[in-house]
Amino acid sequence: MKPRYWHYWISLLLSVALVPVLRGLHLPAKFDWIKLGTAYWLVLAAQSVFVAALLCLIGLPRPAILGPLVERYRREPLRIVLLLLYLTALGWAFTWMKAVVLTVNTVAILEFRERKPQELRRDAGAVLLPALYLFAGFLLVFAYNDIIVSVRFGFAYDATFNAMDRWILHGWSVSDLSHWAVRTFPLPFFRFLEFIYFGMFPQIGAAMILVTLYDGKNRALQLVGTILMTYYLALVLFYLWPSQGPYYLCPGHFSRIPNTLQVYSIQRFLIMDALALWNHVPIHRISTDYFIAFPCMHIAQPLIVMWFLRRWKRMLIVLCAYDSLLIVSILLLEWHYVVDIIGGILVVAITITITDNSVFRNRWVRNGS
Secondary structure, eight states: OOOHHHHHHHHHHHHHHHHHHHHHHHOSSOBBBBHHHIIIIIIIHHHHHHHHHHHHHHOOOOOHHHHHHHHHHHHTHHHHHHHHHHHHHHHHHHHHHHHHHHHHHHHHHHHHHHOOOOTTTHHHHHHHHHHHHHHHHHHHHHHHHHHHHHOTTTTTTTOOOOOOOHHHTTTTOHHHHHHHHHHHHHHHHHHHHHHHHHHHHHHHHEEEEEEEEHHHHHHHHHHHHHHHHHHHHHHHHHHHHHHOOOHHHHHHHHSSSSSTTTHHHHHHHHHHHHHHTTTTTSOOOOOOOOOSSOOOHHHHHHHHHHHHHTSSSSHHHHHHHHHHHHHEEEEEEEEOOHHHHHHHHHHHHHHHHOOOTHHHHHHHHHHHH
């Protein structure tokens, strides 16, 4: 079996072992389907279509993307009126940010349908299969993440990674940098960092859409397989060296970071939930709790996205700029150690070599010839 297909077999083995392992540890073999389904199939899906549309505007030839759209609305000005009414109704029902996202998504889907009426259903089905596979993989990661925390103290190596950070940063720690930022910058700066941090996730869905449309379903499955292989390796490393992040070690974290930020409540609940699992407090369902600090998957996934979208140079430049800000948000919000980010980069290098080694193989062949 080729290494690029290993992720299918690992996913299958983890799926078969999941229920016996959960029952053996007295953990529920149930998922919070409402929370997981809403987050993935509604929120993340809508954001992914929006980001895919933006990346198309950035990375593809503008005359080919915008030309037919502008011409169509110029010939039929009633479309503009209907679009504004649609945007207004959504803004009244939801927030204006959601209204803009849903309006852009609607325009993008209608435009695709008008340009390729015979291909919309086929392409939607082609995107669905990788999306289902990624969702199933996420369920496995959330479940085994809980399993590991119930058998391994989830904070065992935080002090070690923090000491390594102090060596790398010449005496500073991530918490020191965060405290300096809290003293220096106003609250809107941290809201911006939150937006950058949580805005990482739609990159994955957008990349899946673009890769499916331009390279086909198999290439999109390869993208998903690379992401899942990285997660499976992260689970192994988390079992060996469990840690949760700088916010756990920082004694004044929750008194310094503004409690109006979303990360405040998320980090507090993650600590509580990890301790509850370690102390075998019964839980009812497996949900979206994610405890892995090392390696940092929040930088690993964008690197995988950039690898699979590297054919579009302008997209790559924009993603590089965004992900540079993402590193800042990861550190200043005290989500990860510097060591975690380095680990995430190394894990991505390993998994891309396993699942998408054609570039390296072709280069070796050329050099050999």
